Amino acid sequence: MIIQDRMNVTGQREIAKNIFEMKLTGKLVGEINSPGQFVHIRVSDSFEPLLRRPISIASIDYEAGEMTIIYRAEGRGTQLLSLKKEGDEVDVLGPLGNGFPVDETSPGETAVLIGGGIGVPPLYELSMQLTAKGVNCIHVLGFQTADVSFYEEEFMRLGETYIATVDGTKGMSGFVTNVMETIGDGFATYYSCGPMPMLNAVQTAYSGKKGFLSFEQRMGCGIGACFACVCETTDKTDKEYIKVCSDGPVFPAGVVSI
């Protein structure tokens, strides 16, 4: 169920250049039911900036009632969020959307998780849940440069991990698709989150494979009422459009027209 919660900030640290990891506790955590869901955060109690910020959930600790979010402090809103300190309260709406289907990969099978930039965080909780049920996870993480890369060690603890940077300052030089060429197609499922061109490249490279893509789109309400984040579908016979916030953000490969 979607709730509005005044969550407590229990941790905040910069883990890469302008990339922040924030820990939040509150009853909202108990409502999260799949990796890849997101929250909508009000960064100020005033009306400036006005709109909430959609941020993906990087990990969930149900026992502690704590979740971790990772975000890039880029615009005014996320910069204000980065100033929150331990002990502060934040107005959080969530959990929102539908996440990655963990049950689509069986124990013993291999899944490839491909993330780009700030699309990497939700793959961390996904990998933890997949590996916990016995799925072999291979991670392919792409960043612009080494300065903004993060969570390499965390992912390595869960499975084979490859890094690609556009400028070649870390891992393989180039894009995630360059790494994917070396992995081959001996896997059951792929899961991906990142910018639209990357999702398009991943979907094209793995056409015919079972895959799930998490989309980003400019949002208004975050709950499906405002129609700001619609995308056209490829097969318009069933549904002509989907809303990224409430129908997604995760869709099976091939559903969304990229």
Add this chain to the structure above:
Amino acid sequence: MNRLAVELPGLQLKNPIMPASGCFGFGREYGNLYDLSMLGAIMIKATTLDKRFGNPTPRVAETASGMLNAIGLQNPGLQGVMENELPWLEQYDVPIIANVAGTETADYVEVAKTISTAPNVRALELNISCPNVKCGGITFGTDPQQAHDLTAAVKEVSEVPVYVKLSPNVTDIKEIAKAVEAGGADGITMINTLVGMRLDQKTGRPIIANLTGGLSGPAVKPVAIKMVYEVSQVVQIPIIGMGGIAETADVIDFLSAGASAVAVGTANFVDPFICPKIIEELPAKLDELGVEHISELVGRSHRL
């Protein structure tokens, strides 16, 4: 006595708070969050004769204390609304105000004729002011004669009272208000969004794919208050005010300016529980102002 009850043509409102059209879909999303029966009314998303996909994305951009949108009246069309949306809303004890949009008079008439027969539709809101569609909409709302004629044409076929939604994007909104009153409008809703643009700092290009969008949010409230203040002095029909209402104090301002009820728009995106919160806070606000019934506040700015 219900201190918040308001009676308007076609509408017996438990309270004067309703979500504004375009900011509440057809209620389903908010129905998952709270009981919609607590609302004064619901202004549902615009309905056109045929279904519309709307504009390309990006469709929204944040501005200082506001936002621009160019959704483009995306909706499932008259048939879809009649078959799926309005029957679903019947589970709630709340009057529905159906927002009617079109590209030419015949469209408006056709939609109004049919949608006004739905059992829970108690009033129409004639959308002659949407700035985000290329044909119709705002072209009717900027010309007094066209606004008059369209209102009269819709009044002739509607089974329920007709409210006309005015655009602030005109030289003199009073002229349009008088024209729709003369055309037989039972009430006015105002204001729709102001046309605006935001540019991308990196590329210099407009962020919204439609290039321009409608500005809403707290930033537009002073414009809306001024227009409600002016229009309420030149027409006899009631006004439902809107434009930047985000908290209880804003409701008091709109009523003081001359509105009889209000609609909350963009603030629903900021806080989806804002309508019930305002409804809950209103009685204490009336106590604070020394007012027994909310209607005592209507138009008090003119009495000063």
